Amino acid sequence: MSSASEEEEDAHSPDSTAHCTVCCCTLTNKILMVVFMVLLIVAILAGNLVTLAVVLGTKHFHTPQGYLKASLAVADLAVGALVVPLTVYAEVSLMLRDSAPPPRWISHNSQATAGFHPCNIIGPVFAGCTLVSISTIFLLTIERSIAVLRPLHKESVITRRRTTTLIVFSWVGSFFLAVSPMVFSNEIALEYNSCSRMCNYALGTIGEFPSRAWNILLLFPTFDFTLLGGTVVINIISLSSIRQYSKRRKHLAESELQKSASKPTLSDVKAAKIIGTLTLVFTASFTPIAVFVVGNVLGNEWCNFSFFSFWILASNSGWNVVIYSVRDQKFRIRAQSLLLWPCSSRRTPASTTT
Template sequence: MIETSTPTMLDQTEPARCTVCCCTLAHKVLMVLFMVLLILAILFGNLVTLAVVLGTKHFHTPQGYLKASLAVADLAVGIFVVPLSVYAEVYLMVTDSAPEWTSYNSQSVSFHPCNVIGPIFAGCTLVSITTISLLTIERSIAVLRPLHKDSVITRKRTTILIVLSWVGSFFLAVSPMVFSSEIALEYNSCSRMCNYALGTIGEFPSQAWKILLLFPVFDFTLLGGTVVINIISLSSIRQHSRRRKHLAGRECQSTTKPAFSDIKAARTIGTLTVAFTASFTPIAVFVVGNVLGNKWCNFSFFAFWILAANSCWNVIIYSVRDQKFRLCAHKLLMPSQRKNTTKG
């Protein structure tokens, strides 16, 4: 996504930089195996999520639309971002030399694969953050204002917000190259991914680091607000649970309280927020440290791949926290058992 690495053009004969995961042949094989398994996990998990959400009428709701948008963003990481890294690393192992395009940044050639893959990774990460924020807001309204939920949260408004989140996220992803001639994209030998870097200049200009710091500032502002909203919603749920024990026999209290399904959904979104925040934090720490002059090559590898691995966690969280999703996924994956149950 973002890395302020060495600005000069790489020497074509220079070997890939050694990291803790990529020094020996065994480490390289394990790294490629991890990448391939990650691709399979991302594709499987998010395709299941899309099949359940789009194929089940129960999930044709604003919340379901947002989950589908999140799954598409994660799916793009598995289809475009990780496979390019697999190709580069397998090519390096087989030929003992890196692909030629990894020796240059995007300012040095007419077309560079990272011109496409870099913004996709950054854009999908931003889409994930904004979608989780929208999910949190949607659930907070359902919990805090249950009587206004259906009038405030509509499919049309949700669809518009999803489109705006994608357009805004990808505009922000390409903005470093659009608004600064000092920033390019390159395949970084530390992170094993396409990252933002300096172009052909030798010093780190203030304008460039201000643009690069825009990403963590925007992301953590959004994530911070999302965490606060989650805390408010979960605190309200806790208070509601306490009141429900004391007022269990009063029917008049039930009309202004959130439904049990809304409460469970809010807790699920809270878990999603915690998981994504934990995955994104190393990247933000690395970008800030890198701008201040720290290289942190090994940390770079783990930070970027922890974030990429988050793309396969959502379906696990849904399966653990959402019983209806779990049942629908089970029926989808085990059609023979569903037929046997129906016959019985």
């Protein structure tokens, strides 16, 4: 009986050859994967902490747009502080399984494991933070579109209080949707997936997904692509308006253009372009996940594709600070001053004494 149970456990283990992803089949690949994840943690934490420091520590960024960027940074920080470290712990445990057996939760889902299962927290955190990111980018797009298309109404429509309320609704709604599969269906569990190397929604104790469970899980791509589709459309409208505005600038004298109070400012135009870049990068990062979910519905496992899809999305959490730094000069200067502050503070006493 013991040998049979060990074989059954190996069959469900994330380290089994049945689910040997391209990155995890050899010891060298496993080590490289863990190194990549550790570097990703450092990049996500450092980049988003810099973003929060710039936004919260600079009066210029205390705007509705700044609050939305801070919300986006917090969601990305949660991925770097909770989601990726759990995978590093799980993979190191599997690599050291000869010296100490890995925790039971790695090879069993939340319904088959007695006691606390980490994926019950980390799975909804990753899903919720992804939904928060999508909804925040949508709100950023709405905010910029009003500034570009209706500049005279910007101050009255876009207020800090309304923005804060929308941010709260974004977080509450996103995490409610993230836990809804477990709340509304006892057929769905969470597991450390052997393909994606992450905590994913999975079967409970039944043999195959019923239609009700699939309908609940399909809420995620439906919600995501509805918001992303709307975001892309609004961005296209805003960028088209910016393009027409730029053409008119070439044909009109600067004095004539300044007389028109209904034109967006250059800072609003630059901000709209930054949000357009954010939307493009996030859409490119999220699309593989949507393709993977559709493939699962059609009965395809796509183990290797699953790994790359989930980790491309996780890596997106470290890109926002790069986009801000490249496209926003004021953000870049402020970030550089914060990063160089320890060096400048050490040089200050020496310069004053001389």
